[in-house]
Amino acid sequence: MTSVMGLLEEREMAARVRAEELRAQVERIAAELGEAEAVLGRRVIARAELAEALAAGAEETDVLVPGPRKVPTAVEKVPVTGSTVPRRRQGLTLQALAPDYRRLVELVESGPGGGDGVSAKDLAVELGLELVPAKIEGVRSRAKRLVEREWLAASPSGRFTPRQPTATAPAAVGQPGGGRGGGS
DSSP: OHHHHHHHHHHHHHHHHHHHHHHHHHHHHHHHHHHHHHHHHHHHHHHHHHHHHHHHHHHHHHHHSOSSOOOOOTTSSOOOTTOOOOOOOTTOOGGGSOHHHHHHHHHHHTSOSSSOOBOHHHHHHHTTOOOSHHHHHHHHHHHHHHHHTTSEEEOTTSOEEESSOOOOSOTTTTSOOSOOSOOO
16 A cells, blocks of 8 residues: 555645645735736826826916916916816806817817708718727717717717807906806
8 A cells, every 4th residue: 555655645745846836926926916016006196196286287387487467267277188178158268178179169160050060970080080980989978078068069869069159269368257157
């Protein structure tokens, strides 16, 4: 029976060696995972800090710029690409929108007459985008966001129409801004 016992001892030893090798791999992978999670955490914090700094920078710009003081209005903040879309209200012009959203409103407003509206596919064509579902759905998503914020209207067929002509120049600068009320 010593030969059977010897075989079992050899197999046990091989299993023990394999288990030790796997434990070493688990420790190495756990260390790499810890490092990767630390890098990810730093990058998330950096992005959040940058977004906060950019938002605060827009407010502080009025204080840091030397020269004659202007009365700040809602129109003077320059939006950046990727910024949120403000709800449309009286005194707010297209200049309050980020450039990509402003372009969508301008395309819908200059679209074909007749009240049919413009499809997301037509908007993608006008923007010079590749006509693939992902690009068209991206345009549709941005246009729907403009509908939600009352910059555009949507027909039941899913086409986008102008809410009503919007001012493209800062014509409302002399008017008191920030008041809530009758914007549609």
